[in-house]
Amino acid sequence: MPPGLKDVAAQAGVSIKTVSNVVNGYVHVAPETRARVQQAIDALGYKPNMAARQLRSGRSGVIALAVPELQSPYFAELAGRIVHAAERRSWTVLIDQTDGHAERERNLVAGLRRHAIDGLIFSPLALAGEELARGGDETPMVLLGERVWHGPADHVAIDNTAAAADATRHLAESGRRRIAAIGAQDFPSAVTAQQRLAGYRAALEQAGLPADPALVAEVESFHRADGAAAMARLLDGPRPPDAVFCFNDLLALGAVRTLLERGYSVPGDVAVIGFDDIEDGRFSTPTLSTIAPDLGRIAELAVDLLAERLGEGEAATAAPRELRVSHRLVARESTLGS
């Protein structure tokens, strides 16, 4: 049996409360008493029991991060940043992998959590709109990625539509005329895909380019294989594109692979731009042009928002906030040439 406050108290010849005071850094403890208690703590190797502490205080010091999958570089990097940001507040992060399954995500939102967490940072994939409304559960939640519906949850995201337009415009400005898009998705929860598609179309129109439906390739998910397959379909079409905007870097990397495999030059024959700025794109051949969201800022803001809700101040009950994070276009070889 591990030692408890009681054991330390006995060893130090003080009351349990005094030990608790020392452990929690309470100020009004005689230096001499403190020393004696500390000595007993060290001698016994006492460690506070977090379950008991939480039972009393209601706080676990754990927040959950729910992402579709850690395997995707974007989410892996996001997770890493959030773990670091949380660390600065002495929180640890529990990872929930939803695999993009609607039911898994619904459970999360419903608060059907099996574990005591102080807050949730959630990057939904299968759920959107009103389905994200929380029933009953008081645990604060911060949503990542796009949302359309103004509900009772804080939210951090970049301007997807504007970013997609930036990417497309970059292609148009380098003289490309048949600009394809890879990553369209039809289902209602695919908000991200729809916003990027909207940005793509807006930029096309602004550039005075026709919107050829044959140049929009749908994908099942946002992985390399999907991008490779979509690119193949585009190439097999009547008139192949001379540029492609892919809705994320993984799709772009897959598309590039198909192009090179078939003997096309990138960007000579076809320029390619992605979205996310994952590390792979900085070392691929050709290096990948992309949209770089300010990931570090996203992570920080998400954790900050949670902290505010968890705090005592008035912010805890404020209306849901919607925070916009900046992004920038990073032009590399896949659109510029080397």
Add this chain to the structure above:
Amino acid sequence: MPPGLKDVAAQAGVSIKTVSNVVNGYVHVAPETRARVQQAIDALGYKPNMAARQLRSGRSGVIALAVPELQSPYFAELAGRIVHAAERRSWTVLIDQTDGHAERERNLVAGLRRHAIDGLIFSPLALAGEELARGGDETPMVLLGERVWHGPADHVAIDNTAAAADATRHLAESGRRRIAAIGAQDFPSAVTAQQRLAGYRAALEQAGLPADPALVAEVESFHRADGAAAMARLLDGPRPPDAVFCFNDLLALGAVRTLLERGYSVPGDVAVIGFDDIEDGRFSTPTLSTIAPDLGRIAELAVDLLAERLGEGEAATAAPRELRVSHRLVARESTLGS
């Protein structure tokens, strides 16, 4: 205040124990009573308080996974697999990012954990050997990756040395004579690097190839940038290699980048093989030959070992086990040509 067992009991007109029985799926409850209780549970939206449950049972249902960094595809994928494996046992996974800092890792091992966890899966980077011995803390730990010292912890790994030899032999067998290695590390805890280096040297000797020290490039860490820089140094050397064995795929991808950037053909001029089989290598150009450890199996075994230690059976106190997981060589374009 969220409803507790007591509230449900009152609502259903039964005792608190009966409610507990229903919640925990105890068998001997009259169907009719069960229904009534369940109804009360639903009506009140009762959720068990995990802190209290843990305080009693001593189990939190949370295990921790400590890795150097989630940003590395290998660890991201490992983490994803472990989260899934844990899920099958209804555990959730807490992520600890050590950043490879020795002190962080030392705290972990010392059990200086701030949070109640049932077990720890740990992939050490800065610590090795006796430093990994646990003091006092009873929480079961499973070590991932290589170890040299036979201590009181379970351990899952592939045969690093043999795998490195396989990779090197593959290069030699395709007729390469000046085979370089990228990834050597000098510090004592760099067990992985040392084992892979040993495998490389053994294979060289077996193939009757001289071991030229100028062909062994050291790196600070195992990232793309390190691989790119190391390759550049090799190329700037007196007699550049005609093949490179990189100690992980990230290094290899960086090396390939440098080669292509400088106009070398891969594998025409220089063949490259990596280690880990991360997804990037399957879509890069050229696709990357590599050593593929059975990651899924590693994750499963790690979780299984923890489960056994946590179980009631005799296995809980058995001697530390050392489990070897298989690996295979995956030859792709970077060594074969396309």
Add this chain to the structure above:
DNA sequence: ATGAAAGCGCTAACAC
């Protein structure tokens, strides 16, 4: 500045 006692929500023993 320190101590005594209550109780957080739950499970485990033991009645009935």
Add this chain to the structure above:
DNA sequence: GTGTTAGCGCTTTCAT
């Protein structure tokens, strides 16, 4: 089958 009771280890009034 179901109810009663006693803590798990801690924080928190309230005293002193």
